Amino acid sequence: MNKNYCPICGRQHKTKKFTFNSKLKLISSNFKKINNKKNYYVCKNFEFIYAKQTAKRRKIINDIYKDFTFKNNLIKPSREIIIANEIKKKFRKNMSVLEIGPGNGELINCLSKFKNIINIDAYDINKNKFFNLNKVKKFKNLFINLNKIYHKYDLVIMNQVFFHLDKLDKTMNKISELLDDNGHLFLITPNPFKHKVIYYVYDIFSISSKKNIISYLNRYNLNLKNDLSYLLKNQISLIFKKNFSNRVRGEKFISKYKKTQISFASEISKLKHKKITINGMGLKGNFIFNNYKKSVFQIKDEFRKINKVFKKNFKKKSKLFELKTY
Numbered sequence: 001m002n003k004n005y006c007p008i009c010g011r012q013h014k015t016k017k018f019t020f021n022s023k024l025k026l027i028s029s030n031f032k033k034i035n036n037k038k039n040y041y042v043c044k045n046f047e048f049i050y051a052k053q054t055a056k057r058r059k060i061i062n063d064i065y066k067d068f069t070f071k072n073n074l075i076k077p078s079r080e081i082i083i084a085n086e087i088k089k090k091f092r093k094n095m096s097v098l099e100i101g102p103g104n105g106e107l108i109n110c111l112s113k114f115k116n117i118i119n120i121d122a123y124d125i126n127k128n129k130f131f132n133l134n135k136v137k138k139f140k141n142l143f144i145n146l147n148k149i150y151h152k153y154d155l156v157i158m159n160q161v162f163f164h165l166d167k168l169d170k171t172m173n174k175i176s177e178l179l180d181d182n183g184h185l186f187l188i189t190p191n192p193f194k195h196k197v198i199y200y201v202y203d204i205f206s207i208s209s210k211k212n213i214i215s216y217l218n219r220y221n222l223n224l225k226n227d228l229s230y231l232l233k234n235q236i237s238l239i240f241k242k243n244f245s246n247r248v249r250g251e252k253f254i255s256k257y258k259k260t261q262i263s264f265a266s267e268i269s270k271l272k273h274k275k276i277t278i279n280g281m282g283l284k285g286n287f288i289f290n291n292y293k294k295s296v297f298q299i300k301d302e303f304r305k306i307n308k309v310f311k312k313n314f315k316k317k318s319k320l321f322e323l324k325t326y
């Protein structure tokens with residue numbers, strides 16, 4: 001029997017593989033097809049799917065983020081403005097804030113304009129080139145090692161990072177430690193049942209359902225205070241409070257997610273027989289374009305100033321079909 005320490009629950013249990021049953025190709029940030037399948041495993045204790053850190057996976061990660069700029073992810077109106085305004089509404093007292101994985105720093109920039117935000121720190125695994133916060137007065141420290149942080153915070157923000165985090169158990173333990181006794185965690189992460197393309201366009205370390213994430217975070221003394229499902233389309237948006245009493249039971253996720261993936265692949269495969277105009281060339285638009293190039297007659301994106309016609313695909317008799325991917 002092959003037993004391993006599970007990076008989700010930190011316990012030793014049997015390893016079971018999870019395979020995505022799909023012929024669709026992964027897409028890199030420079031919009032090329034990646035001919036590689038990611039390997040996933042199952043944490044049966046919390047019904048999470050997770051990846052192991054292997055040389056193959058590292059290669060896929062490098063391929064996915066080859067040419068990553070935050071421009072590829074432009075969403076209008078900015079997700080970060082919506083999140084910042086929600087923080088303004090929900091938290092009135094003076095706060096010190098830590099953001100995990102700040103991306104291009106847009107959220108920090110928005111938050112620094114609020115009176116009750118006293119100072120903001122950030123943690124990222126690398127000092128990346130998109131990070132330009134030196135001019136933001138309230139921004140103090142960029143940490144590259146969580147274990148080297150000795151402050152406590154009133155609010156920790158994890159926006160689009162939870163599913164990327166390696167060694168989730170250890171990381172969440174530390175994040176809980178970094179929170180003040182009555183501190184809050186604001187977690188925003190893609191909903192795998194709604195944001196179905198994530199597997200093909202991002203590196204995912206782990207995914208599970210909203211209920212399972214809530215139940216999982218209970219073990220780090222982080223309990224659900226607000227479920228802000230109205231806030232952002234296709235996202236799970238939750239506020240947790242440390243040492244607050246609100247226990248939630250987990251649910252079956254793995255089998256349900258497998259079905260979601262199969263139906264997504266079959267839904268997408270129907271596009272093969274159509275003559276498509278893709279409206280919106282973000283991650284999903286590029287994913288469809290690269291997987292079904294021969295069916296695409298036109299790609300357009302007002303925001304990114306893209307408008308291209310592929311005349312050789314015009315011969316098909318089928319009716320022109322506009323696919324909106326916003």
Ligand SMILES: [Zn+2]
Binds near residue numbers: 006007008009043044
């Ligand atoms: Zn486990």
